[in-house]
Amino acid sequence: MLLLEGRHHIVVPCSPGIAQFLTRELRDLKMPIIEERSTSITTKGDFTEALKLNLYLRTGQRVLWRLASFKASDPDQLYEKLLPLPWEELVAADGYFSVTSVVDNPTIRDNRFANLRVKDAIVDRIRRLCGRRPDSGPKRDRLVFYLFWQQDEVKIYLDTSGPTLAQRDYRLDPGKAPLRETLAAAIIMAGGWNGAKNFINPMCGSGTLAIEAALIAQKRIPGLLRQAYSFQSLAGFKNMELLEMRAAALRKARPDRKIRLIASDIDPAMVRVAKENAERAGVADVIEFLCCDFAETPIPEGGGVLICNPEYGHRLGEEEELKLTYRRLGDFLKKKATGYEAFIFSGNRKLLKEIGLRVDRRWSFDNGGISCDLDAYPLYQGSRETG
């Protein structure tokens, strides 16, 4: 297999704010960092490593395997250069694929035309060789090819993931305003939490932060949960390799330590949803779920990390009401969470000011198009200045 052999560039896109955590994950997996951008990291490796990244990465969106790069100045050249690639190694004659693209080329006004030329090259080659042609269309649940075409520089990738890797398959009911799983994992990494200390998550909503924390604590990779990846639709792909990778990862998963993970929410329906999600993720037995006002959340001795994602209402009136919640949250941290480091994630800086504690560090993230801050408040003895 030519297209899947050897070491290729592998691009992992991510949402804004996450790149530094994705880089850290790739380094931990012993992958080289070739290029760092704000919304993607490029590494290099063989195809088995690309599959492994799909299973292991907590903060990356998808894993793109570079198939080829060349120059083309117009759609005909694009077609001519794509036609000789051995697409039959990837796409079965009775298979299905879709094409998507990012194009900035003066001859292309509508990306769909560029996508069509990619599709034509793949279909024409396979029809010529096999007498039959694969189907293609907009569905992105099987093979997906990504075209990046900037001026005359073309890079064509196989999207080995399919639907975003944020989908771990444990959250069937997202609840209200849930965090993406990849963002929740990055927030926990920003908090420097690695499972050695207590983890407290008031206002847990659907439980994403607590569940991602429990998975990190147990060294359970997201790939032990997610059922389907695009690479499984590759012509002749044998699930054996995937099963072996999962089995190896499972052997490394560690049982719980003597720490406490506590998640609470005032809404009983959300607590129920969070518990169901944790059950599907296989971590329900390590998280203590409580239905209570955040101020009643128990804070065990021994210190640790407290992460909270309160609502940050954008409608008029909501903000006034929420000011009180944020003020109460600040009081709760001051009075009850000594010995912890607290992190508040919010899309409203005005409300964050109401916390009334000195911000030690700040990270910015994109949360579904809204720019959000994660503020750190160390609550060690003597560090509680207001500011």
Ligand SMILES: C[S@@+](CC[C@H](N)C(=O)[O-])C[C@H]1O[C@@H](n2cnc3c(N)ncnc32)[C@H](O)[C@@H]1O
């Ligand atoms: C933005 S959502 C959290 C979403 C969560 N991070 C997730 O991924 O699903 C905020 C949550 O705070 C809860 N909440 C609001 N006021 C509260 C209070 N006073 N005490 C505890 N929880 C509260 C809401 O029920 C809601 O589930």
